[in-house]
Amino acid sequence: xxxxxxxxxxxxxxxxxxxxxxxxxxxxxxxxxxxxxxxxxxxxxxxxxxxxxxxxxxxxxxxxxxxxxxxxxxxxxxxxxxxxxxxxxxxxxxxxxxxxxxxxxxxxxxxxxxxxxxxxxxxxxxxxxxxxxxxxxxxxxxxxxxxxxxxxxxxxxxxxxxxxxxxxxxxxxxxxxxxxxxxxxxxxxxxxxxxxxxxxxxxxxxxxxxxxxxxxxxxxxxxxxxxxxxxxxxxxxxxxxxxxxxxxxxxxxxxxxxxxxxxxxxxxxxxxxxxxxxxxxxxx
Numbered sequence: 117x118x119x120x121x122x123x124x125x126x127x128x129x130x131x132x133x134x135x136x137x138x139x140x141x142x143x144x145x146x147x148x149x150x151x152x153x154x155x156x157x158x159x160x161x162x163x164x165x166x167x168x169x170x171x172x173x174x175x176x177x178x179x180x181x182x183x184x185x186x187x188x189x190x191x192x193x194x195x196x197x198x199x200x201x202x203x204x205x206x207x208x209x210x211x212x213x214x215x216x217x218x219x220x221x222x223x224x225x226x227x228x229x230x231x232x233x234x235x236x237x238x239x240x241x242x243x244x245x246x247x248x249x250x251x252x253x254x255x256x257x258x259x260x261x262x263x264x265x266x267x268x269x270x271x272x273x274x275x276x277x278x279x280x281x282x283x284x285x286x287x288x289x290x291x292x293x294x295x296x297x298x299x300x301x302x303x304x305x306x307x308x309x310x311x312x313x314x315x316x317x318x319x320x321x322x323x324x325x326x327x328x329x330x331x332x333x334x335x336x337x338x339x340x341x342x343x344x345x346x347x348x349x350x351x352x353x354x355x356x357x358x359x360x361x362x363x364x365x366x367x368x369x370x371x372x373x374x375x376x377x378x379x380x381x382x383x384x385x386x387x388x389x390x391x392x393x394x395x396x397x398x399x400x
Contacts, residue, residue: 122161122234123148131229131236132159139247144303149239149247156245157228160235162207162303207233213280213305220278220356222271223298240291240298251297251328252287252394261332268297268325269341269360272318276349277356281306281314285321287328288393308349315346324386340364 119127119135126132134151139158141147148159207230214227214237226238240248256264268290275282282289282305289301308314322342330337339362347364348354 120146120148120161122232123150123159125232126159126234126236129231131231135159142301144301150236152228152236156239156241157236158225158239160210160237162233162235207235207303209305210235210301210303213302216278216280217275217299217302220274222274222278223296224302225298225300240293240300243294248291248293248298250288251290251292254292256329256332258333261329262336264292264297265325265329265333265336268299269322271297271299272322272325272341273345273354273358273360274356276308276318276345277354279308281308281311281318282321283317286324286390288390318342318346320382336362340366 117135117137123132123135127135132150132152136149136151136156139147139149145160145162148161150157150159211227211230214224217224218226225240228236228238230236242248272282272285282299282302284301284304285299289299291298291300306314306317308318311317319342322345326336326339326341341360341362343364343366344360344362345354348358
């Protein structure tokens with residue numbers, strides 16, 4: 117196969133010994149299977165901002181700090197240097213999130229290096245050494261759905277306690293190996309305390325996971341883990357080992373009809389995009 121130009125410097129520097137295949141092409145990056153010495157890893161090649169289809173990226177970048185005041189000013193002004201720094205911040209956000217979450221006992225791929233917009237990290241595989249499937253590709257029993265959903269809820273709690281909200285979690289951003297779910301794709305991860313959109317993003321993440329698993333375990337459909345989780349987080353009472361009930365009484369809250377309609381419209385749009393991605397994958 118033709119070696120992508122962005123991977124050539126890593127080959128020249130000896131960080132990669134061989135590019136084996138293209139694994140997938142996503143909205144913010146292309147992923148390749150590579151050989152590094154005796155190990156098979158993956159190389160995530162981030163797309164340039166103009167070529168990324170990740171929507172409303174500015175919402176995810178809110179709250180991200182630059183240690184350099186000069187870089188921060190350049191990013192605000194949108195200069196060429198500032199745009200380059202924004203790209204670097206976008207790339208590094210995933211590395212930082214992966215390291216923080218691994219330390220918080222959340223299953224994520226191990227990152228090895230991030231060089232010039234290319235992230236080298238662990239390739240998650242099954243028992244046969246093949247690339248682990250996405251959750252969207254797995255048929256689950258009722259019992260397995262209940263078990264894996266509960267495990268993901270504990271991961272999301274640990275993420276929130278570590279100050280991180282995934283921001284784009286779905287059945288397409290979770291791999292499943294022989295030990296269960298592995299959370300991937302974190303360049304858009306947001307600061308739970310500094311980003312004003314963190315609550316709505318957490319709610320969307322949790323509810324997407326709930327809706328997917330409820331296809332196999334219908335009793336999950338009425339759970340309210342997102343509201344329960346955020347209420348405890350805001351009160352400073354959420355701990356990594358907190359056991360949630362999935363119940364939440366919000367009868368005293370006044371209804372925000374406009375917000376409900378927006379959520380419905382977003383859900384319809386996301387479902388249409390999900391079905392389109394499934395159709396595209398089946399066509400391949």
